[in-house]
Amino acid sequence: MTAANLFEKFPPKELRLHEGFKKEREEQIAANSYDPTPYGHIDFHIRDDHERFRYALLPASSHLWMYMLGGGRFLFFLFFVIQFFILLAELIDTNKTILKVMNDYSSTLFIFLGIPLGCWLAGTLVIQFIPSLWLKPSRGPIWELNRRTGLVTVFDYKNNGEYKKNGTIGELTAPFYEFDAYIATSPDSQGMPMNVLYLAHRYRNIMINFGALLCPGPEVQPACALWDFIQNYMDVSRPLPDLPQYEEYRHLDPTTAEYDRRTGRNPRFWIDMDDATFKQVVREMHQRVASIDTFQRPNLMAAYVTYVD
Template sequence: SAGRPMTAINSSYYAATAYRSDRMPNQPPSAERSWIRRFAKFRLPWGLTQEVALDDFLIRRKPSSLRFQEEMNKEREEKQKLGTYIPAPYEHVNFHDRHDHESFRFSLWSKRSHFWIYLTGGGRGLFYIAFVVSMMTYFLMLFALDDPWLTTTVELLPILATWIFLPLFCWALGALVIRYLPHLWVKPSRGPIWEINRRTGLVTLFDYDNNGEYKKNGTIGELTAPFYEFDAYIATIPDRQGLVTNVLYIAHRYRDIVINFRPLFAPGEGQLCCALWDFLQNYMDTSRPLPDLPRYEQYRHLDPTTAEYDRKTRRNPRFWIDMNDATFEQELYAMRGKIDQIDTFQRPNLMARHVEYVD
């Protein structure tokens, strides 16, 4: 992997199963995949990673957001000391997601939440389309017919207004509920979908079938295996318009455990899939520090390998939070350049030293 691996940290913080790229165990030969699992899929190599991450991982915790959160935390602490703090709505609700120095746990919003989100976004998009189409239709009919413009307007206006009103109503209703009635739309999903855990080195797919146990008593099953037993694949699939897109997923080498990362970013170029695979390896690798991204800055001192690395390199603990917007844009530009030039397809698969692939 890129970057210098850290020496072993004398700490019980990491589990014995934690992943280290410099201590890869030998494993049994892989199970043969069916032809349908091999079709239109390309296995990505392990190792020799670059320091890359998706845009979203930076933008969602950009420096201005970090500074805003820091001020909010200070204000909350002051009010808690004075006994005047009032928790924000849904502050203590568990939405089943997490992304910090210990684990990356992913969940989706509930179906009810998605309904209102889609109603708002879909209504907004359809309103713009309907407005443009209606205006074009009106003027075309105005010039095409011999009737006076007033007669044409009176005849067409009710029809065109209906086209415009329906999506506008959906947009307005959804925006009203989301803005002022959170109790109607904010609802956690039934639980997480998957988790990759740096501290334990384990990957977990949450099973909501669980041999019928979830329907009986709400027990969520867990399909868990070490990170190094998974391989990453790019699946090439057509979208609704018939265009070829790429999606990243990881599949267990010996069991039917598959995690699809499509919700993390829109399907598109293969470079994004490669960048995400590099990021996952770097994030899980406890022989090296956490990826240097804004979202991890507040946690770096809590991860032993990262804390030791930062101490030796004298890293500024406020590198991201004190960064101005112009510099951050330069960092984003540089990251996009790295992704465009990523060399994944030219790398050897270092896992082949420890696993015999039968397909």
């Protein structure tokens, strides 16, 4: 996820839908008729507003059903195309009927088509109709960037490598200005370089791997853009990054509210944007990410630290 991905994740139509739900909920609360959804009370430990960016993942049991749906669907269509050409070649090269060929390949078809199809259907059934089976909160958040306090927190669930059995969650906290960012590069199974952004504390063993937030890739520019986003978000002397999901919070952040008042920014800039304009803005953002100048900027830390290999 980069700034460009954040744009695409929250298009104006999604913002308008969220605004409608929020308005309806407030009206129901005012009329004492609000009935929360069965899962409205669940804390998924995710926050992304004017005060904190807290990241969490769904538990492994939730990911299992999502992998069954997505992976089963992908494998079904992949093997369907492969099996189609295999059966077609068999029909052309022999005098067998299509029923005979399918009978000869019945076990292969079951393994390569039946099993992925079953996983696809099972995942779809559970996610669409039995949310209680897969929509569950994780044990807790993974990390948090707090704009209000200027602190970075990594949540610790282990004690000497083992998960704590008493349910307690440790917190490793330090000021944001004590962290350095770096990009780690490692090869994938095909030997392609995969770049991941890390945030590491300068004096203590506190580290954040942003690989779950931004998928590793061969380009370094997305990781650099994510680092720019993080710096802008944590700098309270500057307004919030002008992203769609922060529009509803801009008036709550003092620096941002003053900036918007001084510049006359339309408070509904994103939510009222039409689809064509939004697509153009996303394209421009991708272009800016591709041409980011991170490695041409002066290294201000060079005057204060000594780098070692």
